[in-house]
Amino acid sequence: MATKDGNFSVSLNGRIKPASQYNFINDPDSAFGSNTPNELNSGIANIRCARLGAEGTFFKIWDYKFEYDFSRGNGTVGSGITDALFA
Numbered sequence: 001m002a003t004k005d006g007n008f009s010v011s012l013n014g015r016i017k018p019a020s021q022y023n024f025i026n027d028p029d030s031a032f033g034s035n036t037p038n039e040l041n042s043g044i045a046n047i048r049c050a051r052l053g054a055e056g057t058f059f060k061i062w063d064y065k066f067e068y069d070f071s072r073g074n075g076t077v078g079s080g081i082t083d084a085l086f087a
Contacts, residue, residue, distance in 0.1 A: 006058075007060055015051050051069045053067030063087050064085060065083055066084050
């Protein structure tokens with residue numbers, strides 16, 4: 001979107017990256033030593049990243065970009081800003 005004179009513009013964007021897994025052979029490994037059997041479970045589904053952002057210009061010369069990730073690292077790293085730029 002932009003103003004008629006072109007002084008201001010904004011573009012909204014976003015993306016989502018789903019991940020899932022299905023194991024055709026779901027047999028547990030046999031126990032050996034102090035290890036216990038490991039079973040490969042199917043049906044795991046999650047969202048690897050969910051980002052929403054905006055970018056554009058002010059007065060035709062200043063550029064900006066902002067992007068926020070709502071599920072960064074699937075819980076291993078807190079949600080946060082991935083890009084913040086004003087030039």
